[in-house]
Amino acid sequence: MTQEEAHTPTAVMLCGHGSRSSAAVEEFHDLARTLRRRLPDHDVESGFLEFARPVIRDGLEALKARGASRIICLPGMLFAAGHVKNDLPSEINAFAVANPDIAVTFGRELAVDTKLLRASAARIAAAEAAAEQRVDRKETLLMVVGRGTNDPDANSNVAKVARMLWEGMGFGWTEVSYSGVAYPLVDVGLAHAARLGYRRVIVFPYFLFTGILVDRIYQRTDEAAAAFPDIEFLKAEYLNDHPLVVDAFVERLDEALNGTGVMNCLLCKYREQVLGYEADQGAPQAGHHYHVRGIGTDGDQHHHGHSHDHGHDHAHGHPHAHDHGHGHGHHHGHNHADD
DSSP states (O other): OOHHHHTSOEEEEEEEOOOSOHHHHHHHHHHHHHHHHHOTTSEEEEEESSSSSSBHHHHHHHHHHTTOSEEEEEEOSSSOSHIIIIIHHHHHHHHHHHOTTSEEEEOOOOOSOHHHHHHHHHHHHHHHHHSSSOOOGGGEEEEEEEOOOSOHHHHHHHHHHHHHHHHHHTOSEEEEEESSSSSSBHHHHHHHHHTTOOSEEEEEEOOSSOSHHHHHHHHHHHHHHHHOTTSEEEEOOOOTTOHHHHHHHHHHHHHHHHTOOOOGGGGOTTTSOOTTOOSBOSOOOTTOOSOOBOOSSSOOOOOOSSOOOOOOOOOOOSOOOOSSOOSSSOOOOOOTTOO
């Protein structure tokens, strides 16, 4: 970074999907306020694709009016489905083309991240702690519920989160379901889970914010509890503004500022302290640039024979189909995976 670039005012635009739920919109604004406190050296704005105000373009224009010469746009969404791969770039590119004197950078989505896994584990553990009875995790099934999308890449991330929580926290079993679009839906998933013989089922919505879909997940959980009275069903809180979620956003900003290319191998248990693999098991082998971590359960460990220093850029020039139109000047469908 040159001396001139170091003194360039850098702003941050937090880009949300939007919701018809006023509670969800307020939670997003709360997150934006938290980020402003965490980032006192940056001008922070927020906006939505649809359903709520301000829209993203309004936020970008506000940053421009306050003198921003560089804007980092951060997706306020968990996974890269249609919104992150198509809709947000379209909005941001339109602003960038109209304002060539402003450097606009699009950061990556939160993705599957060790900080979010630890935040998820904290939400799940809090649900256990609040329960009236103690049930061993080996007698507990964890149901992770994703938003659901017609993008199998995003759906598979929910399954990956579930698997890592399962192994990291030591549950007896895990299942995955979705609030819409993808199969199985929550009611089908819970009915299947109830037949597997576990004393307790913990339902964890892997969502950033509340809204109609989270309310529906909890409603389906109550219905399953009534249908299967011999099984205890617990409802864990969604991620919301857990401090580790905020840390993950700050990390995405740092990546965008420094041009860091990050691959999924950062989740490798031999490099990063992944949930359930916290105990040290010796030093890294010579020539390797990562931390070696041990496993918290039984099993032999091994070391990778390859370096994790690589990074790459992804170009997303392909179209993505959606199910509904936005109300801000362009019309496209919607797949429900991003936030």
